[in-house]
Amino acid sequence: MVYTDIKSPYGFVAIEPTLALERELGVQFDWRPLTLNIPSYLGSARKSQGEIVASKGRSKRTWKAIKYSYMDARRYAERQGHILRGTEKIWDSVLLNVAMMWVCATARERLPEFLTYVFPLFWNRDLDIEDLAVVEACLEACGVSSAGFANYASGDGEGRAQHDALQPQLHEHGIYGVPTYVLGGEPLHGREHLPLIRWALSGREGPAPDIAYETAPSNTEREHTRVKLDVYVDFKCAGSFLALEPTLALVARTGTEIAWxxxxxxERDMPVEGADLEVIASHHATREVSKRAIHRKYAASRDVDLHFPVRTGSADLALGALTEINGNPLLFIRACFAAYWERHEDLDDPEVVRELLAASGVGHSGDLGTARERFEEAQSRAEEAGIVDAPGYRIADQIFIGRQHLPWIEELMR
Structure with a gap:
């Protein structure tokens, strides 16, 4: 099963690679709508001529994450030959999503044409998905009869009833965003799981692949200059822990200089006002449970038994110590990851950090008593540079969040 929503930028850039995998495998996926209720958990905003004219329930942290998401999706859309322009408002996508259900029910073979027709139009701001006549015209343009669709999508119509009955069931099954792929009853959020889905549906030969955004090579010509890769890590972040070895493998292949x-x-900030706290709690809980399950899945494919510590406190002292390491910082990084993820030690305990420094055989040029202050300075510099989460990568003038970007990062390195 594939869950999508036209108003998600990540849903947009997942359409073509997902359809390509269908063609490659010679199968038809079961496409379903997840109509995102964005204001209920991320607050709301309205723009006019590119400027924000109204905003409710969004913190600064949330705004930074949203801006990064649009930038990230935009550059992948450009590599697919598309334009992705931020929307001027939060659209009601129920009608268009019911239209997708109509296509699946009446002309499934036309679904690829429908998806590749409506998504680019919407993200170029050329499609009013709340207008019945417009949506009916889209169906006809893709070779799908619209006769009967108005009744199907009406308030008491069969399609609308099926859509509305489906939405409340999704969170309890670990489905909270798009695109989400359900493989063997297990939800996988994000197109970075397409390599794993291909492997699973092709016979599971060889080791399971890691997450990756698969994309066609860029045609942009660049000067071949030696570049440095800045990597941002958090010792208590499972994503950072699992990114360490793939990142080091990439650096070994390319001989690139790396700075840690x-x-x-x-955790994502709660909207400061005007949001449904019950829905927020459900969304965040579902997201966290799903993310942990996926981390464990990919860890297991490397024969790593990943256990999340009960304590999820700060690692600020150890992170601050990283800023003034004398010697190879990788030795200290490995020691900290092992301490937290294998022994569940407190990386904000001065005695623990001193022992890790000694055990890793590196020197420390600063006073451990001021390590937290140095960390706060480093955190501020990272945020000013555009880092919004870990693992974060900065190469040349580009920021990437997550190891799923390593294929593109390697392209830049080469």
């Missing part, structure tokens, strides 16, 4: 930086991740 600390960055403390945090």
């Amino acid at each position: 930086h600390p960055f403390s991740t945090a």
Whole structure:
């Protein structure tokens, strides 16, 4: 099963690679709508001529994450030959999503044409998905009869009833965003799981692949200059822990210089006002449970038994110590990851950090008593540079969040 929503930028850039995998495998996926209720958990905003004219329930942290998401999706859309322009408002996508259900029910073979027709139009701001006549015209343009669709999508119509009955069931099954792929009853959020889905549906030969954004090579010509890769890590972040070895493998292949930086991740901020707290709690809980399950899945494919510590406190002292390591910082990084993820030690305990410094055989040029202050300075510099989460990568003038970007990062390195 594939869950999508036209108003998600990540849903947009997942359409073509997902359809390509269908063609490659010679199968038809079961496409379903997840109509995102964005204001209920991320607050709301309205723009006019590119400027924000109204905003409710969004913190500064939330705004930074949203801006990064649009930038990230935009550059992948450009590599697919598309334009992705931020929307001027939060659209009601129920009608268009019911239209997708109509296509699946009446002309499934036309679904690829429908998806590749409506998504680019919407993200170029050329499609009013709340207008019945417009949506009916889209169906006809893709070779799908619209006769009967108005009744199907009406308030008491069969399609609308099926859509509305489906939405409340999704969170309890670990489905909270798009695109989400359900493989063997297990939800996988994000197109970075397409390599794993291909492997699973092709016979599971060889080791399971890691997450990756698959994309066609860029045609942009660049000067071949030696570049440095800045990597931002958080010792208590499972994503950072699992990114360490793939990142080092990439650096070994390319001979690129690497610089390590600390960055403390945090749970997504709760909207400051005007949001449904019950829905927020459900969304965040579902997201966290799903993310942990996926981390464990990919760890297991490397024969790593990943256990999340009960204590999820700060690692600020160890992260601050990273800023003034004398010697190879990788030795200290490995020691900190092992301490937290294998022994569940407190990386904000001065005695623990001193022992890790000694055990890793590196020197420390600063006073451990001021390590937290140095970490706060490093965190501020990272945020000013555009880092919003860990693991974060900065190469040349580009920021990437997550190891799923390593294929593109390697392209830049080469």
